[in-house]
Amino acid sequence: MAESRKRASNGDRANGGLRLAVPSDGAMYEPTLHFLAECGMPVVRPSARRYTASVPAIDGLEVIFQRTADITAKVDDGNADLGLVGYDRYAEGRIEGGDALLIMPALGFGACDLVIAVPDAWVDVDSMADLADLSVEFRESGRELRVATKYPRLVGRYLFGHGVNYFTMAAVSGTLEAAPAMGYADVIADISASGVTLRENHLRRLGDGTVLASEGVLIGSRTLLKQHPERLARAREVIERIEAHQAAASYARVAANVQGKTEEEVAAKVLDRPETAGLHGPTVARVYSPDGKTWFSVTVYVRRSDLTAVVDHFRSVGGASVTVSSADYVFGAESAAYAALLRELGLG
Amino acid sequence: MRRLRQVVVGLMENHVMSPQDYSPARWRRLVTIRERLERFLDRRGYQTVSTPVLESTDLFLRKSGGELAARMYSFVDPSGRRVSLRPEFTSSVVQGIVDRRLKGPMPQRWQYCGPVFRYEGEPNDDSNDGSGGGSEFQQLGAELVGAGGAIADAEVLAFAAQGLSALGVKGHRLRIGHIGVVNAMLDGLGLSERARVFVLGSFDELRSGPRGLDGVRARALDMGLLPSEGNRRITQLARRMAPEDAEDMVEGFLGQGIDGVSGQRTPEEIFKRYLKKLREAGVPEIVEKSLRFSQELVALFGAPQTVLPKLRKLLGRYGLDAGLLAPVDDLLAALAPYDLKGVPVVLDLGTARGIAYYTGVVFDIEHPRVKSAPWLGGGGRYDGLVHALGGSRDVPALGFAYAVDRISDVLPAGFGAEEADGAQRVLVVPQETGVEQAVALAERLRAQGIPAELELSGRSDAEAAKLAKQRGIQTVMRVGADGGVAEKSV
Structure with a gap:
């Protein structure tokens, strides 16, 4: 914390340097770096222990590595100007009407679903309606359906929205998929890309149990980008490169x-x-x-x-x-995503 | 200091839950609406009760079956209990009756008023019903507990409509449905309870035409209400077998599939429920027939005298007894003695909200200028709630609530202004050394019943006159150090 504060006041950032937060861990780490390289912005990280890195392609762009779960908050509280993060984490962590703005949805990498899965052995449970039914049955027999998830906000809302009203969120640390086997949860709600991990742990996703479909997104700080034209100009370079890469594809x-x-x-x-x-x-x-x-x-x-x-x-x-x-990149006459950002900031 | 200022600015910029910031004029309107409706209900025997703003989360879950759960402001309090800001009053009132905090001979008539809190979602969010104005709403309502039947129904419906007319609301209408009657119809078609709840819950979708029907069918299949091809044989088999034999059969089929990972459930539990589900899966023909029937039913709404004959025909075509409509006939007959002041009644058996707790009549008070639920208000009969909240038996009960903010929106601009204090108000302005004398004068005026307020910022004559104008004050009194008073009308 003290270190990041110090860096917040370092020369580069004061001179309009742009800080981009990217995942330092988890399934999004590699794909994010790969994506940036594909967009012509390879990240040079002096050592794996360093939590900052540079992008030589764009002068004044600094990359900071953050826990995936923290990136949205870092952008929201002004510790980073931009962030690359999974939409799942953004939706879970954002403050409605807050500072972290969704600049580019659907970047085409890191696709996965946030799904609700039950033990394979529950042959009687196929749908959310079954789960709703079961939560009542549990309650009537003096138990409570225990749901293990790292996404309490999204999952809670989804469960309520599907009539599952009686449940407790089980505290989890480590791998969720093991929770039912370990006996501290009945149901899990977690990210699944291929479904292999679920299957190997004798879990099965419910047909209508997809809480959210996710992929990488670019987010940014409404306040910082509006207050610092130089950073906004650098953000434009980042956005344009991403857009040109997407168009090229x-x-x-x-x-x-x-x-x-x-x-x-x-x-x-x-x-x-x-x-x-x-x-x-x-x-x-x-x-x-x-x-x-x-x-x-x-x-x-x-x-x-x-x-x-x-x-x-x-x-x-x-x-x-x-x-x-x-083509490696296709640049249009103007960047649609940047124009949309300007409108959102009240500058366009 | 700077830190404090940042905190204060932060608070001002980000209201935690976009609460209502009522302007004095708007608050005056709301208070006037409240006073008049309270008086209206009080004269009809409804006593005012006050219930806690903060209640156990469980209380609200038990009532609505969670219909409101996703929209509640819930948190763990310092004692570790899960609590919620109330999203409605009925649960608290009924809990009060069950706990015997609210006592009296049956039937009991209660009314309440105050803020309720519901998360409304973001403007572009599906959960936003467009009611606007944030997460805090003023609700005023009434409950009639301990009386069943059409007479009690009619009283609550009539008062709900008349109360608004008495306020001066024009253009509202009463849309009446009946969960009890619709349930009996679906029952008559042979639908299982599980399937019935599903079909009732799909009424809104069915209203949207043939595409709605396709969507509902697809969901019925997903839920196993319509057995898939693969399941059909085993379903039929299970229906024909004795329960123990069927259990053996299922266990034989599935026994190997059940390994150690099953959460808190035993294999026996899982077999049992699986079997129950097989048995209760809708017979496809019946589910299909019920969906078609429901689609026709929800398309029939309008004035009772035109809709009722069509409903009878519809029942006839589906082989249902026209006598199922008797509760509707009784209700309309019971409404006859009430003068509804021209408020139209729309009979609409497709009105199927709150199906988790309403058991009989349900109604909405609509207005052309209000485009979405909760309209101006609404309510219904909930005979099972007392029992669900711990009462030893079912007690017949029904009630309704007004959305006071919305009522304010449809009342004319000048509403409530006449209630403002008409007395001459006085602004007392001290000269530099005459503060003591000015305070004394203000106190003398107040003692005589004249509203008076003190100018505190050392304004000049012209500035004081301007202030008086802004505040709607008619008289300015300037007080000198010698106690001399110069009076001026503005």
């Missing part, structure tokens, strides 16, 4: 040679199908071919989901040697 560059008389004719043929127009329409350029025929090279950025249709179309208009390549 959904676009592909298609190039083909098409025969025709004029550039206009070729362009018209290509534009015959709306998907082929891509981001901004095709680039058409004359190919000086040794065989004497008039070939034109056509390049276009299209949605990956349209790829097959686009390639087929090129073939149908006489296209040859169609190549598809990926």
Whole structure:
């Protein structure tokens, strides 16, 4: 605590340095670093014991490693300007109307579900309605349904919302999945990515027991970003890089040679199908071919989901040697996420 | 000092639960509404009781079956008990009767008024019903305990509607449903209790048309109310077998699947409940028929004289006895002697809220300017609650509550102003050395019954006149050190 306070007043941050909190532990640690690297912002951590690191790609960006459960609070109380965290942790830890703002939802990594699971042996329990029924039965026989979770707020609300009214939250430390076998819980509510851990511990998720679907999100401090234009400018770089990476994942560059008389004719043929127009329409350029025929090279950025249709179309208009390549980043004319952030901060 | 200032600023910026900050004018309105409704009910025999703001969480859970649980402000108090700010009054009143803190010959008539607390969710959240205004609401209501039947029902319904008319509310209407009658109909179709609760709970969804029906069907399958193909044979088998044989069968099938991990439950418990579930799984034809029936039922609402014949026809088509509607006929007949001052009655058997505790009539008082529950108010009959809260037997009871804040919203702008003190008010302004004399004058005026307040900031004549205007005070008296008084009308 004292250390982080000291660092809060260090030169960089005072000069508009931007502090990004990322998970130091758990299932999100590796994927978050990998994600940042993919977005062109590899993190350089001098040693695994150091809780700060730098991102050479963006001047003045400092990374601090925090326990996953603490990141939302760090952003909320102004100890970090930005945070990368699972939506599950954000939803559990945030203060409604508080300072921690959801800037970019669904970053495409760290996907998992917060699920309610019961012992395999409970063959009579398939749904939340069964659990509701059972909680009454427990109560009538002088017991209480014990739920082990690290997400008391989300899970409590979900249980109440599904008519499960009588339960106690079991205090847990360590692995939740073992709680029923150890005998200190009946039901668990935890993060599950593949379901393997649940199965290995003789637990089964309920069909309608998905409390929340989660993946990595970018959050930020409303107050700090509004008060410090230099940090906001750096935050913009981070947001734009993430957005460009996301856009790149959904676009592909298609190039083909098409025969025709004029550039206009070729362009018209290509534009015959709306998907082929891509981001901004095709680039058409004359190919000086040794065989004497008039070939034109056509390049276009299209949605990956349209790829097959686009390639087929090129073939149908006489296209040859169609190549598809990926872009690392696709920057639009303006960043939609940044524009949305400005509006949220009352600056746009 | 700086630290303190930060704390204070923090508090001002972040209200803990966006409480009502009532302006003096709004508070005046609410107090006037409260006084008039209290008097209205008092003249009809309803005595005012006060109940704790903080109660055991359990009390509210036992009543609503938790309908409000997700919206309660609950915490562990310093003694380690789980407590909640009250989200409603009925549980506390009934608990008072059970504990014999509230005593008297039956039937008992009680009324109450005060703040209730419910988490409303964020503006874009599903749990937000759009009532706005934060988490604290003023509620005023009445309970009639120890009387069953249509006469008691009609009294509570009529007073709920008349009370608003007496206040000057215009345009409200009474939407009446009947959980008891609907339950009897679904029972008549052969629905198991589990399936009945499910179907009743799906009424709102069924109202949204064919897509609603598909959604409800899918959920029924999820819940095992409609047996899946795989389960159908074993369900039929279980129904035909003697209970012990069926238990053996299930144990034989599933015995190996049950290992050590089963929480607090024994394998026997699990088999038993599994079997019970198999037996109680709806017969698909009956569940399907009930859903179709319910979809038609919820589509029928309007003036009783037009809806009742249609309801009778509907019952006829599904082979149900038209006599099931007798409680509705009785209620409407019992309402006849009351002058409802033109408040329309809408008969709507699709009104199925609070099904965890209402057992008979349920009603809402709607208003065109209020777009969502809890409307202007509502209530119903809850014959099982006394027993559920520890009473030795079921006691017939019903009640209703008004949403006072919402009533205030639909009353005309000038409402309550006439209740304000009409007397001439005086602002007493001391000259620099005349403070003592000014206080003495103010006290003399007050002793004579004249409202007087003291200017405390050394204002000039012009400033004092301005202040008086802002405060709605008609007379300014300036007091000198010699006790001389200069009076001026504003």
